Amino acid sequence: MSSLLEQLIEAFRVLPGVGQKTAQRMAYHVLERERDGGKRLAETLAASIERIGHCKRCRDFTETEICATCASASRDAHQLCAVESPADRLAIEQATGYRGLYFILQGRLSPLDGIGPRELGLDQLTARMAEGEVQELIIATNPTVEGEATAHYLAQLARQHGVRPSRLAHGVPLGGELEYVDRGTLSHAFGSRSEMPQ
Amino acid sequence: MSSLLEQLIEAFRVLPGVGQKTAQRMAYHVLERERDGGKRLAETLAASIERIGHCKRCRDFTETEICATCASASRDAHQLCAVESPADRLAIEQATGYRGLYFILQGRLSPLDGIGPRELGLDQLTARMAEGEVQELIIATNPTVEGEATAHYLAQLARQHGVRPSRLAHGVPLGGELEYVDRGTLSHAFGSRSEMPQ
Known part of the structure; x- marks a missing residue:
């Protein structure tokens, strides 16, 4: 195994939720099938890190x-x-x-x-x-x-x-089933019940 | 949302198993907490794509x-x-x-x-x-x-x-339990049984 490849696998591990096996799969995938996409990723990532900062007003x-x-x-x-x-x-x-x-x-x-x-x-x-x-x-x-x-x-x-x-209001999520809502949420939703409009 | 950020999220999607949500999380994670690691990833990825090829003998x-x-x-x-x-x-x-x-x-x-x-x-x-x-x-x-x-x-x-x-030999994996071995493997392992040495 070439040492640059090992470095690449190691480098992929900075991504969230990426361990050794996934990093290896990413490196092999990019080298085997996605060289163009990988090149674009490298360029966009470098440009983003250099140019994207925080908004002075909202910190976005x-x-x-x-x-x-x-x-x-x-x-x-x-x-x-x-x-x-x-x-x-x-x-x-x-x-x-x-x-x-x-x-x-x-x-x-x-x-x-x-x-x-x-x-x-x-x-x-x-x-x-x-x-x-x-x-x-x-x-x-x-x-x-x-x-x-x-x-x-x-x-x-x-x-x-x-x-x-x-x-923001807390309560039962729309489309959820009461049976599967956690107890804290259910208790809060029950306590914060509101009268139904006619 | 800045357009470079959108491009970065899109670029992450070339990685295997990475959809919109994961790509977004990767982009935010790198920009928020891993700028150095992200820079290293961009450089290593670019270098790898440029320099890693296939071995003339074994294609590795x-x-x-x-x-x-x-x-x-x-x-x-x-x-x-x-x-x-x-x-x-x-x-x-x-x-x-x-x-x-x-x-x-x-x-x-x-x-x-x-x-x-x-x-x-x-x-x-x-x-x-x-x-x-x-x-x-x-x-x-x-x-x-x-x-x-x-x-x-x-x-x-x-x-x-x-x-x-x-x-390579096919058969029951070491440490596996027969109950959970798939039928094809079990049938093959049964048919290919060998006499135990004394």
């Missing part, structure tokens, strides 16, 4: 100083939605008709991992709310222990600046 | 004209082991004490997919056997329908050149 990934969403005149600057990751932002953008702006935390509060307010860019978020334009902070962190802690922290921060904090 | 991947195994003086040139892929070659090399040489078919006979003797480099294999040095052709294609067909074809080819063809 962007090639420009301010991302297209933040720069858009058609978005409602009164609403700001805080999410943990660009993937969450994308999910909300694709699923909902939300027309406000975003703030990407790039993580959640996790003191044990050394992730505090500074790492999440909360100075920036505070400054943004102090500007006075934002009226509602929609907190869309994940419903995990750390996500909830982050949500509470953000809610406090919002109230200090006269911004109304809101949180 | 190599950076040089003849791979290290074929060039080695300590390997036994009387034995030649034919495998479908470099991954199979590696598995045999790691699991057994085999000291002969290899021939990598880079596929198996599959007329419907347009893979015939030419695509598997059988001219080369024939020329190799005609040289007269090879005494045994160990056929280690996979025990699938196409792998078996390829094995029969190779065995005929070997006999035509006075080379003894052999095939």
Whole structure:
């Protein structure tokens, strides 16, 4: 086995969820059948790492100083939605008709991992709310222990600046079967039941 | 979302088993947490595609004209082991004490997919056997329908050149439980039973 091939297999292991066997399969696959695609991947990856940075306003990934969403005149600057990751932002953008702006935390509060307010860019978020334009902070962190802690922290921060904090509704997923919904969710959904409209 | 980021996500999809969601996760992961590793991957991938070719003797991947195994003086040139892929070659090399040489078919006979003797480099294999040095052709294609067909074809080819063809033993895997062994394997193992040594 050539040493460059070994290096390639090792290099593939930086990808999430890729162990030795998968990395080997990827290397062989690219060399056997996808040389053009592999070349394009190498070039795009190098260009992306060099050119994609964070938006100065919302911390999302962007090639420009301010991302297209933040720069858009058609978005409602009164609403700001805080999410943990660009993937969450994308999910909300694709699923909902939300027309406000975003703030990407790039993580959640996790003191044990050394992730505090500074790492999440909360100075920036505070400054943004102090500007006075934002009226509602929609907190869309994940419903995990750390996500909830982050949500509470953000809610406090919002109230200090006269911004109304809101949180995504929890409950039974559409199309799910009650039998398979976890107990915490079911208990929450039961407690938060609402009267049916006539 | 920046267009370079979309291109990166699309580019990751050339990897085997990677769909839209996984590609997205890979792109975000690399940009968020593995910029150095991603850069190394881009460089190694580009270098590999440019420099890794096939060995002139065995068709394995190599950076040089003849791979290290074929060039080695300590390997036994009387034995030649034919495998479908470099991954199979590696598995045999790691699991057994085999000291002969290899021939990598880079596929198996599959007329419907347009893979015939030419695509598997059988001219080369024939020329190799005609040289007269090879005494045994160990056929280690996979025990699938196409792998078996390829094995029969190779065995005929070997006999035509006075080379003894052999095939890996089939049977119950070590450590397996009879109850869970598939019927074909069990039936074969039963039929091929051998007398126990005293």
